[in-house]
Amino acid sequence: MFKMKFFRKSLALIVCIGVIWTTNVSFLINTVDSPVVKLIILDPGHGHATFMQGTMNPAIDQEVHVYAPAGPDVQQYINAIERGNNRKSNPTNWKLVMYTHSDYLERMIADKKGNAVLISGNNSKKSEYITRSIDAGFHVIADKPMAINDFKSLEKSFATAARKKVVLFDPMDLRYDISNILQKELSQIPELFGSLQKGTLENPALVQANLHHYLKGPAGQTAVRPGWFFDVNQQGHGIVDVSTHLVDLNQWLSFPGKSLDYKTDIKVISSREWASRLTPSEFKLVTKLNKYPEYLKKDLKDSILSVYSNGEINYTIKGIHSKVTVLWNYKEPPGSSDTHYSLMRGTKADLEIRQGAAEQYKATLFVKPGKYTDLDEFAKYIKTAEQQLQAKYPGTEFIRIGDQWQIKPGAFQRTNSAEVAISYIKEGRMPEWEAPNMRAKYFTTIEALKIAKRE
Structure with a gap:
């Protein structure tokens, strides 16, 4: 009954967003000036499933094939594309070709309607999706985390991708935020920063922390989360989920352009995790579900849901003491947002990014001698450093505030991980350091989870 209702509702979208619901449709592909990326969306279940479709890009074919089980997850993806296609300012023009039968994965592999598979959804399925897609010869753009507990499977997929000469990549948008870019730039100026300290367990040289919120916007209008998002067996523990961005930044900032070997360069010293707790009314508001799904019953006590979304990792990268902390609160306070903190301790100065109320919740870089x-x-x-940065980012200013300097960014050519993914696929390869450093990243998070569970 549900599938029939869903099917009829989706057919109504054909006129407004160009959805074709089909079991067997063939297409003629224009080989003249053919786009680099022929995109396939596999089982979308997260807002990041649309990250390559925010605007039209001539490198991406406007016809996008979607393979997924029928249900609310794929419907939410369709709704997001519909909003983009119908917006007044710079609307998109994506043509979706849908396949929503139970054999969607097998059909995707058999149809071969594209050359790049985007995976962003229930993380418990991600290892299988990545393995099957890479084995079939597709490029894979996988939303973080690529793996929540199965590191060996991911390592095999990287080896297969290298052998088949396809790209396996997880988008890391924090790399393209100007505050992080400038922090990295300044760390490469020895007269200003010196060199990166070794740090200690108590005072690590590299620190990353993020605060996130389950409910965003008025009454959660901007982010309805699926019930499985709160199940660590499906979404993953916080220590292996959003922490991937933070582990990635520590590597990217401290060893730019260098490959890491997780077997020798990474040592997880300690880790811990703790739960965020939601009441039934809070859970209903953020998921629009009237009751807890059966799979969450294991995490309930006196009707309160415990979600192990918070975590801390203490580890070393090539002997550099590093720390990552991820926190989840239920609701954003008025006027606030998710926040990011970053610290690099140099022998001459510290480079610190703050994003609190004092910074009006905008990521702001400071130099502290x-x-x-x-x-x-x-x-x-x-x-001297200001002049160097102004040559690359015109208008950049260093503003002295007491015994520190605040960096006001100038003009810069903004990019994002979608454009980076396209460039990787176009070249048919990634920088030499990218794959080994992804392996190091996921070794760190998964090893940290093992240690936290033992504590």
């Missing part, structure tokens, strides 16, 4: 530094002498190095 060492405790015994002559500030007037240090100001000379600040001026």
Whole structure:
């Protein structure tokens, strides 16, 4: 009964967004100036499933094939595409070709309607989806986390991708935020930053922390989350989920352009996790579900849902003490947002990104000279660094506030992970450091989860 209702509702979308619901349709592909990416969406269940379709891109074929089980997850994806196609400002023009039968995965592999598979949804299925897609010779763009507990399967997929000469990539948008870019740039100026300290367990040299919220916008209008998002067996523990962005930043900032070997370069010292708790009314508001699904009953006590979404990892990268913390609160306070904190401790100065109320919840980079530094002498190095950055990012300013300097970014050519993914697919390869560093990243998070579970 549900499938029939869903089918009829989706057919109504054909006129407004160009959805074709089919069991067997063939197409003529224009081989003249053919786009680089012929996109397939596999079982979308997260808002990131649309990240390559925010705007039209001539490198991506406007006809996108979607393979998924019928249900609310794929419907939410369709609704998002519909909103983009119907918006007044810079509307998109995506043509979706849908296949929603139970054999969707087998059919995707058999049809071969594209060359790149985007995977963003229930993480418990991700290892199988990645393995099957790579084995079939598709490029794979997989939303984080690529793996929540099965590191060996992911490692095999990287080996297969290398052998088949296809791209396996997880988008990391924090790399393209200007505050992180400038932090990385300044860390490469030895006169200003010195060199990266080794740090200690108590005072790590690399620190990353994120605060997220389950409910965003008025009454949760901007983010309805599926029930499985709150099941760590399906979404993953927080320590292996959004922490991937933070582990990635620590690697990207401290060893730019260098390959890491997880077997020798990564050591997880300690980790821990703790739960966020939701009442039945809070769960209903954020999921639009009237009751807890059966799979969440294991996490209930006196009707309160415990979700192990918070975590902390203490580890070393090539001997550099590093720390990652991820936190989840239920609801954003008025005027606030998700926040990011980043710290790099140098022998001459610290580079710190803050995004709290004092920064109006905008990521802001500060340079803090060492405790015994002559500030007037240090100001000379600040001026030289400012001139260097202005050459690349016109208008960049260093504003002195007491014993520190705030960096006001200038103009820069914004990019994102969608454009990076397209470039990787176009080239048919990634930078040499990308795959080994992804392996190092997921080794770190999965090893940390093992340790946290033992504690």
